[in-house]
Amino acid sequence: MTSTSTTAQGALVTPAQPASEDVGVRQLLERGRRLSTPALRSAVERLAAPMDTVAAYHFGWIDAHGNPSEADGGKAVRPALALLSAEVAGADAEVGLPGAVAVELVHNFSLLHDDLMDGDEQRRHRDTVWKVHGPALAVLVGDALFGLANEVLLELGTVDAGRATRRLTRATRRLIDGQAQDISYEHRERVTVQECLEMEGNKTGALLACSTSIGAVLGGADDATADALETYGYHLGLAFQAVDDLLGIWGDPSSTGKRTWSDLRQRKKSLPVVAALEGRGPAAERLCQLLTDDAKKSQEQFQEFQESEFAERAALIEEAGGRDWTAEEARRQHATAVAALDDVRMPDRVRAQLVGLADFVVVRER
């Protein structure tokens, strides 16, 4: 892993074919945010009080006291993909806007509920909604965002909007399935790499897949085109998640906004961990022993661990090959994603931007 972990940009993974900076990925993300935020805000304004305020807090538009703020609202990869996908179908980016809003609403519905279910107290360097506004409103506002997502699409009243909503509904159900798997895996002693990939495909892949097809569907693309775009988005999601799992152990807290060894502290069975445990040799054996003992400890005992104890586990995961395997997996998923675009006719600029986005996702800084 030294070759990838010591690149100039501090990236954890380098794709086989890095794109040039010229395709303007940052501008693309910026466009996604610029176009979708006003539409998202006006959708959220439809919510009855106090749900509108709670949602505005979640999105970072106001602080906990209700004062305007400009907190980090996330990378907005999904809206950017939705707008770009309309251009795949030859339509204006704006045609994908209701889709961009809908996927972002569903994404944030799942964040609200997942944070509550997982007991996570921080998101994007701020207290989570249930911490600030209580569990009831976290449930309710999540529900409202879910409903709003369907509403925004269906009120277009077109056949294509119905098709788009159906894809979104399917993706949302997979998102929920993924969270169910995630929760049930927590109570299991052992999870296979295959199970982990399936869970991550549901939790992350399905909605990124839908984000990449929804604008195209609204722009009149046929189902074969939409399916190929979903293949791209799905594998993009898995690449994204593999990188996220690397960042969850070896990421720099100042960029990730999480503590050091974040996923290890949560005893998360992420890809590097499960891949390492499937390895053979003394490092895998020692790791297995340690994690089995860890599982018996209470959350309180575990929180008292020294930095060196997490560092030991991270080193064993790396020695047992979990880090290399995950970085390699990110590259494999990246390649599969990009290859899926071969099946779709689209303007060269749009293709270059989709490839650029895939590169961006994989080469995120730590």
Next chain:
Amino acid sequence: MTSTSTTAQGALVTPAQPASEDVGVRQLLERGRRLSTPALRSAVERLAAPMDTVAAYHFGWIDAHGNPSEADGGKAVRPALALLSAEVAGADAEVGLPGAVAVELVHNFSLLHDDLMDGDEQRRHRDTVWKVHGPALAVLVGDALFGLANEVLLELGTVDAGRATRRLTRATRRLIDGQAQDISYEHRERVTVQECLEMEGNKTGALLACSTSIGAVLGGADDATADALETYGYHLGLAFQAVDDLLGIWGDPSSTGKRTWSDLRQRKKSLPVVAALEGRGPAAERLCQLLTDDAKKSQEQFQEFQESEFAERAALIEEAGGRDWTAEEARRQHATAVAALDDVRMPDRVRAQLVGLADFVVVRER
């Protein structure tokens, strides 16, 4: 109120024009349950483990240990309405089946989440899902049922299914708005009758409205017909809720499955309470004083109240006119519901059954 509270059947409200038993309301409800249950079960079977099991527990198909059971799954008024509404449009009842399943899924999504938010430990004489399976699964399975509802409709792939989903989405958002109002009213010292009716219209009226239009829409009815049916369903919902509010104070625990003075124990600002508080005279004043003091008490202090203290509050509500006003309101809503049917052409039998259902809702035994 003596005339209504002492009828032979023990009903709390008698409608102005009681329907004969001949229209077969019980058979109608039975048909709703018979047709919708298998479809509902096969929809729920799509859920990933352990959500399928948790949902099956919620619906009463299995007990907390996973053994088959036949617990009370509720009256199934919504599926019965959805099937009947297909017949309004001249279609077979079965055409309304996906709609019947969808509204029942949304209804149960809201029960799962509301029980968690409200901390209710019992529903239909059984422990609620969050009590048995924990809060995380109550959130997640609720989400899954919500998603499933849209999926069941949208996979029909027709324009009418898109229209039906749009109505369902709108109703679901109102349901959520209603729950938000309900929660926020709890923290308010005073709620007006108007606010209470608006909340109940959202929480109960909107989904009953949708239940009454969804089968018709799937059967090809135009929007004007669907809107008139929604008017019937909305006011039916308000009539239902008024009766529910009467039962919540004066209902017989052996029929309601709740404790005596159930709504008073929860300090619920239900219709009889808010109507009584809007009255003048010594009873209203004394009630206002008592409830203001009650609001300052902790839940623990409140739970130690004697039966006689609740009986005193119930008597004051009655004396201040809250009981009479609510029974009268149930009759008014019943009449408005039935009158809305005048605008819709439909077979005589179907009309008689819709009227019969409205009567049934209002004349429920205590």
